[in-house]
Amino acid sequence: MVTDSVANQMVLSDPKSTRRVWKFTVTVDDSVTTHSIPSGARIVHVSIGSSPNRVAFWAEVDTLVNPVHRTFKVFGTGHPIPQGWVYVGTIPVPGYPLVWHLYEFKYQEHGPMTVEEYQRQ
Numbered sequence: 001m002v003t004d005s006v007a008n009q010m011v012l013s014d015p016k017s018t019r020r021v022w023k024f025t026v027t028v029d030d031s032v033t034t035h036s037i038p039s040g041a042r043i044v045h046v047s048i049g050s051s052p053n054r055v056a057f058w059a060e061v062d063t064l065v066n067p068v069h070r071t072f073k074v075f076g077t078g079h080p081i082p083q084g085w086v087y088v089g090t091i092p093v094p095g096y097p098l099v100w101h102l103y104e105f106k107y108q109e110h111g112p113m114t115v116e117e118y119q120r121q
Contacts (some may be wrong), residue, residue, distance in 0.1 A: 028053045038065040046089030071105040
C-alpha cells in the first residue's frame with residue numbers, strides 16, 4: 001500500500017529524471033541569437049534578463065535528447081515582424097517605458113531553413 005507521504009516523496013523527488021528547466025538569454029538589438037537546445041524543449045516562461053537590453057527565457061528540456069539549433073529575436077512594440085517569426089512571449093521592462101516581444105524563427109513554407117537562408121531568398 002502506498003501512503004500519502006510515500007506518494008508525495010515519489011512525486012517530489014526523482015534523481016533519475018532527465019527533465020530540467022534551463023535558462024537562456026537573448027540580447028535586445030537587431031541581431032538574432034541561436035541556442036543549442038535539446039529537441040522538443042518547451043519554453044515555459046519569459047522575463048527581463050540581467051539588464052533592460054536582455055531577455056531571458058526558461059525551457060523545460062530532456063537532457064538525454066540531442067540538441068537542435070533554435071533562433072530567437074526580440075522585437076519592440078510597433079516594430080515590423082518579418083514572416084517566419086513565431087511569437088513566444090511579451091516582456092515589460094520595469095522602470096522603463098519599453099515592452100519587448102520574444103519571437104522564434106520557424107519558417108516552414110519551403111521546409112526548414114536558417115535565418116540566413118531565408119534572408120538570401
